[in-house]
Amino acid sequence: xxxxxxxxxxxxxxxxxxxxxxxxxxxxxxxxxxxxxxxxxxxxxxxxxxxxxxxxxxxxxxxxxxxxxxxxxxxxxxxxxxxxxxxxxxxxxxxxxxxxxxxxxxxxxxxxxxxxxxxxxxxxxxxxxxxxxxxxxxxxxxxxxxxxxxxxxxxxxxxxxxxxxxxxxxxxxxxxxxxxxxxxxxxxxxxxxxxxxxxxxxxxxxxxxxxxxxxxxxxxxxxxxxxxxxxxxxxxxxxxxxxxxxxxxxxxxxxxxxxxxxxxxxxxxxxxxxxx
Amino acid sequence: xxxxxxxxxxxxxxxxxxxxxxxxxxxxxxxxxxxxxxxxxxxxxxxxxxxxxxxxxxxxxxxxxxxxxxxxxxxxxxxxxxxxxxxxxxxxxxxxxxxxxxxxxxxxxxxxxxxxxxxxxxxxxxxxxxxxxxxxxxxxxxxxxxxxxxxxxxxxxxxxxxxxxxxxxxxxxxxxxxxxxxxxxxxxxxxxxxxxxxxxxxxxxxxxxxxxxxxxxxxxxxxxxxxxxxxxxxxxxxxxxxxxxxxxxxxxxxxxxxxxxxxxxxxxxxxxxxx
Numbered sequence: 001x002x003x004x005x006x007x008x009x010x011x012x013x014x015x016x017x018x019x020x021x022x023x024x025x026x027x028x029x030x031x032x033x034x035x036x037x038x039x040x041x042x043x044x045x046x047x048x049x050x051x052x053x054x055x056x057x058x059x060x061x062x063x064x065x066x067x068x069x070x071x072x073x074x075x076x077x078x079x080x081x082x083x084x085x086x087x088x089x090x091x092x093x094x095x096x097x098x099x100x101x102x103x104x105x106x107x108x109x110x111x112x113x114x115x116x117x118x119x120x121x122x123x124x125x126x127x128x129x130x131x132x133x134x135x136x137x138x139x140x141x142x143x144x145x146x147x148x149x150x151x152x153x154x155x156x157x158x159x160x161x162x163x164x165x166x167x168x169x170x171x172x173x174x175x176x177x178x179x180x181x182x183x184x185x186x187x188x189x190x191x192x193x194x195x196x197x198x199x200x201x202x203x204x205x206x207x208x209x210x211x212x213x214x215x216x217x218x219x220x221x222x223x224x225x226x227x228x229x230x231x232x233x234x235x236x237x238x239x240x241x242x243x244x245x246x247x248x249x250x251x252x253x254x255x256x257x258x259x260x261x262x263x264x265x266x267x268x269x270x271x272x273x274x275x276x
Numbered sequence: 277x278x279x280x281x282x283x284x285x286x287x288x289x290x291x292x293x294x295x296x297x298x299x300x301x302x303x304x305x306x307x308x309x310x311x312x313x314x315x316x317x318x319x320x321x322x323x324x325x326x327x328x329x330x331x332x333x334x335x336x337x338x339x340x341x342x343x344x345x346x347x348x349x350x351x352x353x354x355x356x357x358x359x360x361x362x363x364x365x366x367x368x369x370x371x372x373x374x375x376x377x378x379x380x381x382x383x384x385x386x387x388x389x390x391x392x393x394x395x396x397x398x399x400x401x402x403x404x405x406x407x408x409x410x411x412x413x414x415x416x417x418x419x420x421x422x423x424x425x426x427x428x429x430x431x432x433x434x435x436x437x438x439x440x441x442x443x444x445x446x447x448x449x450x451x452x453x454x455x456x457x458x459x460x461x462x463x464x465x466x467x468x469x470x471x472x473x474x475x476x477x478x479x480x481x482x483x484x485x486x487x488x489x490x491x492x493x494x495x496x497x498x499x500x501x502x503x504x505x506x507x508x509x510x511x512x513x514x515x516x517x518x519x520x521x522x523x524x525x526x527x528x529x530x531x532x533x534x535x536x537x538x539x540x541x542x543x544x545x546x547x548x549x550x551x
Contacts, residue, residue: 176395
């Protein structure tokens with residue numbers, strides 16, 4: 001927070017100064033990361049470990065550069081992202097729908113409730129061999145696997161959010177003439193939004209994790225598959241390149257999610273600022 | 277031993293007359309918590325609110341005064357007895373009976389304007405017209421300039437003004453108020469009381485005002501329904517008969533004596549309630 005404040009002050013003085021302040025802010029925020037990268041480079045350069053086990057950081061960068069150049073990075077990146085986002089999207093829409101149903105209908109609760117209770121703690125990956133049997137080793141199995149894992153945090157957060165809506169908020173809406181449909185879409189959904197978004201924020205990294213895991217296990221395209229392929233050919237730079245690429249993707253995904261949350265919950269952010 | 281003193285007024289025949297706005301007859305209500313034992317929240321309540329009358333429901337906590345309000349609002353099912361509002365039996369909530377809650381119950385994700393427009397949208401009022409009507413009512417309650425604020429950005433008094441505006445914009449014939457000023461500081465509270473009386477005079481409607489503040493009840497209401505707790509019963513109905521044309525009426529002898537009279541009724545209750 002303080003970093004942002006200073007940046008805004010800096011903009012008024014001069015662009016160079018503000019850029020420096022910005023860099024200083026980044027260094028402060030991600031200093032530990034820079035430290036890790038420096039250590040990595042040193043350990044590799046000083047040959048403390050064989051380069052096969054840990055190639056130097058700069059060689060990994062060169063490798064990524066090469067992957068950008070020959071286009072393989074984009075192919076793999078887009079495949080991983082596509083699976084992640086399609087699976088995540090389905091998990092969000094279906095998870096919110098199931099969550100609302102569970103919260104509002106006792107029949108749905110009776111029908112689906114036990115399945116959710118059993119499914120939540122279950123390591124969903126046990127279904128992978130079954131999905132492979134049914135759907136093969138291509139995108140369908142991977143995306144279904146992602147949905148299975150990413151949907152649970154959304155469901156539980158939606159149920160909690162929808163059940164936690166204050167009784168008098170619902171009464172007010174009914175009093176003002178809201179029917180059941182209005183109640184669901186214009187009251188319960190927005191009232192539960194902060195919690196639903198928290199669930200979604202948990203499920204997004206899960207989607208990415210499962211995308212990479214299934215790529216590693218089923219092969220084909222995608223960054224996970226590319227890492228395993230590099231490992232088979234003993235190209236450790238390729239393995240480490242995948243690690244860096246995935247770190248950056250994960251970071252960017254979470255950042256965009258945070259921005260989206262702030263945008264959607266402007267009213268809520270103000271409520272919180274009010275409490276401070 | 278205490279019969280509902282429906283005839284405590286100066287010899288009016290009320291029940292079932294053309295003049296009645298709300299008729300509560302033989303209403304009992306059992307509160308069933310999920311865990312723990314059942315409580316008889318209301319026991320055989322009979323009450324008639326006259327057309328455009330301002331009535332206060334006064335009593336200690338647990339006397340069922342809010343429950344009676346929620347039943348009238350249609351938020352809780354009337355399981356025993358009947359409640360009729362303007363000749364229609366209450367079955368579900370409706371905009372003809374506006375409600376204002378102690379903790380405002382505004383929609384926090386909507387701006388003040390959007391909160392006020394919510395009911396109009398549900399009624400299918402065209403957007404332009406709804407905006408005009410919302411703007412008008414917000415001027416009336418003194419929230420001009422705060423149309424685009426979120427509830428969290430407002431003070432308690434302003435939030436309650438917004439909640440009142442949200443209800444009044446639908447021009448309900450009956451206004452149900454559940455300790456609406458209970459969460460406000462004394463100064464704001466007094467200001468809101470003055471403004472509520474002014475609003476009520478400008479646009480007459482039946483008001484049922486739940487409070488546990490004797491002073492507030494006598495200040496606002498034409499009749500004060502004093503309730504007793506466990507089970508909730510009507511102990512007495514007192515006509516305040518205050519002449520409010522004098523701005524200093526709070527200091528008048530009649531006012532002070534009325535407050536005193538009702539205090540006595542409640543204290544009797546205290547003595548009895550000790551188990």
